[in-house]
Amino acid sequence: MAEATITRADLSEAVYQEVGLSRNESADLVETVLNEISSALVRGEMVKLSSFGSFSVRQKGQRIGRNPKTGEEVPILPRRVLVFRASHVLKNRINKSLSSS
Amino acid sequence: MTKSELIQHIAELNPHLYHRDVERIVTTIFDEISEALARGDRVELRGFGAFSVKHREARVGRNPRTGDAVSVSEKHIPFFKTGKQLRERLNGES
Numbered sequence: 152m153a154e155a156t157i158t159r160a161d162l163s164e165a166v167y168q169e170v171g172l173s174r175n176e177s178a179d180l181v182e183t184v185l186n187e188i189s190s191a192l193v194r195g196e197m198v199k200l201s202s203f204g205s206f207s208v209r210q211k212g213q214r215i216g217r218n219p220k221t222g223e224e225v226p227i228l229p230r231r232v233l234v235f236r237a238s239h240v241l242k243n244r245i246n247k248s249l250s251s252s
Numbered sequence: 253m254t255k256s257e258l259i260q261h262i263a264e265l266n267p268h269l270y271h272r273d274v275e276r277i278v279t280t281i282f283d284e285i286s287e288a289l290a291r292g293d294r295v296e297l298r299g300f301g302a303f304s305v306k307h308r309e310a311r312v313g314r315n316p317r318t319g320d321a322v323s324v325s326e327k328h329i330p331f332f333k334t335g336k337q338l339r340e341r342l343n344g345e346s
Contacts, residue, residue, distance in 0.1 A: 156294045189338050
């Protein structure tokens with residue numbers, strides 16, 4: 152089975168098929184959904200999507216890293232990273248369909 | 253923010269849409285992503301991030317409390333990598 156890549160265009164098409172708005176408006180709404188999630192995360196909020204998973208923001212402290220090429224020590228500055236945890240529903244769905252094949 | 257709060261926000265931004273349509277839009281998007289992952293496909297949303305599925309081989313693990321060997325069967329786990337633009341926004345760079 153060749154692995155395909157799904158993009159915004161496929162999500163917009165699904166919304167178009169499912170809801171019956173215009174293609175343009177469907178695409179705009181996909182963008183709005185992603186933007187709303189991003190903005191909540193940038194505000195530091197956790198985003199929980201039941202039966203899909205949750206996104207949360209974790210604060211990382213400063214640590215010393217190394218340039219792997221030169222071996223030189225470089226400080227890695229404190230930063231915020233996004234963590235996604237898939238729900239059990241999603242994990243089960245993926246395992247059921249892929250592990251049996 | 254929960255899924256229902258997300259739907260509420262989007263409904264407020266789009267007063268011309270029925271609430272139940274907004275619900276269907278949000279549900280469709282995440283169903284579509286889940287379905288793609290269940291097929292083993294990747295989902296790439298530029299600027300936001302990419303979802304993919306990683307394969308984990310079967311292995312012998314241990315019960316950390318008793319030290320007993322337990323076999324862990326092979327599995328597929330969903331994985332998310334944050335997009336560049338969102339990563340920069342989280343750190344106030346854009």
